[in-house]
Amino acid sequence: RFREQGKLVMVKGLCAGIFEMQQRFRGMTNALVDPFIYPEFSDRLIGKLADLKIEFWKMA
Structure with missing residues (x-):
């Protein structure tokens, strides 16, 4: 948006x-072990973070 202006x-x-x-x-330890112990949760979290990052860069 701002670039267009x-x-x-x-x-x-x-x-x-x-x-x-x-x-x-999640903290370093949890971030490292979550994909092994809680793979579905870890996948959803990383997906949400990626979506957040994409939206952040779209606004810039």
């Missing part, structure tokens, strides 16, 4: 990688 946008914060975002939510 010729505006420059600088973003920070939510731009972490998907794994980094996951470990911020």
Whole structure:
């Protein structure tokens, strides 16, 4: 949206990688073991984080 208006946008914060975002939510240990212990939950969480990241970049 902003690009179409010729505006420059600088973003920070939510731009972490998907794994980094996951470990911020779940903690490092849980982020590493969740895919093995809770694969469906882990898949849904990573999917939601990816969707959030996509929407974030669309706004920028």
